[in-house]
Amino acid sequence: MGMVLEADGLGKRYGSRWALQDCSFTLPEGRVAALVGPNGAGKSTLLQLAVGLLRPDAGSVRIFGQDPYDNVDVLADLGFVAQDTPLYRDFTAAELVRMGGKLNRSQWDGSVARVRLAQLGIPPDKKVGTLSGGQRAQVALALALAKRPRLLLLDEPVASLDPLARHEFLQALMGSVAETGTTVLLSSHLLADLERVCDQLVLVRSAQVQLAGAIDDILDEHRRLIGPRHDGRPIPGVATVIRESHTDRQSTLLVRTNGPVDEGLFTSSEVGLEDLILAYLDEPAPVGSHSAWGVPA
Numbered sequence: 356m357g358m359v360l361e362a363d364g365l366g367k368r369y370g371s372r373w374a375l376q377d378c379s380f381t382l383p384e385g386r387v388a389a390l391v392g393p394n395g396a397g398k399s400t401l402l403q404l405a406v407g408l409l410r411p412d413a414g415s416v417r418i419f420g421q422d423p424y425d426n427v428d429v430l431a432d433l434g435f436v437a438q439d440t441p442l443y444r445d446f447t448a449a450e451l452v453r454m455g456g457k458l459n460r461s462q463w464d465g466s467v468a469r470v471r472l473a474q475l476g477i478p479p480d481k482k483v484g485t486l487s488g489g490q491r492a493q494v495a496l497a498l499a500l501a502k503r504p505r506l507l508l509l510d511e512p513v514a515s516l517d518p519l520a521r522h523e524f525l526q527a528l529m530g531s532v533a534e535t536g537t538t539v540l541l542s543s544h545l546l547a548d549l550e551r552v553c554d555q556l557v558l559v560r561s562a563q564v565q566l567a568g569a570i571d572d573i574l575d576e577h578r579r580l581i582g583p584r585h586d587g588r589p590i591p592g593v594a595t596v597i598r599e600s601h602t603d604r605q606s607t608l609l610v611r612t613n614g615p616v617d618e619g620l621f622t623s624s625e626v627g628l629e630d631l632i633l634a635y636l637d638e639p640a641p642v643g644s645h646s647a648w649g650v651p652a
């Protein structure tokens with residue numbers, strides 16, 4: 356299977372602080388990948404590196420085998436909706452659809468955008484600057500779908516949509532994926548939505564990729580173990596303890612395995628995607644955060 360996106364040791368620094376560091380993963384063709392992580396983890400930075408809006412300070416990212424910063428030709432196959440869905444506010448939605456047609460001659464299908472926007476009741480003749488935030492997001496998404504990209508990168512696309520619009524948008528996205536085979540990388544904090552539509556996961560925390568791969572494989576690798584109070588000694592079959600809680604006698608551990616775990620000692624059960632992601636995202640505040648605010652740690 357071809358790789359649409361290959362990140363290798365990818366890093367980006369703002370001043371002396373790494374926004375993304377040593378990031379390596381691949382995204383196979385035709386997959387829908389969830390990009391998750393806490394606020395400030397580096398998700399938008401990763402997406403902007405992938406579309407060539409930022410130049411890496413370390414490592415590389417390749418899109419269809421090419422460096423997106425140096426090869427503008429790659430952009431013809433990319434659709435990107437940035438977090439704040441920037442649009443020319445003085446243009447109407449109809450003008451933006453026409454403009455999309457002029458700027459993207461090869462694969463552009465303006466009827467995709469027109470049909471979507473008509474279904475959503477978005478007026479074609481109103482300046483987009485006067486639409487609501489959710490309506491503007493819908494216009495940006497419709498334009499991205501009309502481009503018929505081979506890779507679609509969406510930075511929190513559904514954050515400003517109402518629940519019904521969110522559901523409908525994700526269905527339309529899945530329809531488009533099924534029809535055209537588009538690969539999607541989609542950042543969101545809405546884990547239940549992601550669980551419904553994604554088959555790949557990229558989890559970023561503290562500027563680093565903690566998990567990346569097929570969701571089924573990742574879930575297979577993790578277990579919840581319940582057993583006698585654990586004293587911290589290595590457990591055969593356990594590579595990493597992700598989260599642990601203890602009572603006087605009993606420990607509950609969420610672990611990443613690297614082999615079979617002794618089921619005589621622990622009761623082992625599967626972990627759901629949402630629980631798994633929450634366990635990985637649960638991290639202490641960075642060193643110095645409390646003193647910076649003058650409050651006790």
Ligand SMILES: Nc1ncnc2c1ncn2[C@@H]1O[C@H](COP(=O)(O)OP(=O)(O)OP(=O)(O)O)[C@@H](O)[C@H]1O
Nearest residue numbers: 369373374392393394395396397398399400401438
């Ligand atoms: N232009 C910039 N200049 C300086 N620092 C920046 C800039 N853009 C992002 N950062 C910093 O880089 C880090 C990663 O930011 P990024 O926007 O990639 O996070 P994110 O995971 O997308 O967050 P969120 O979920 O809140 O959108 C943060 O610490 C942020 O403050």
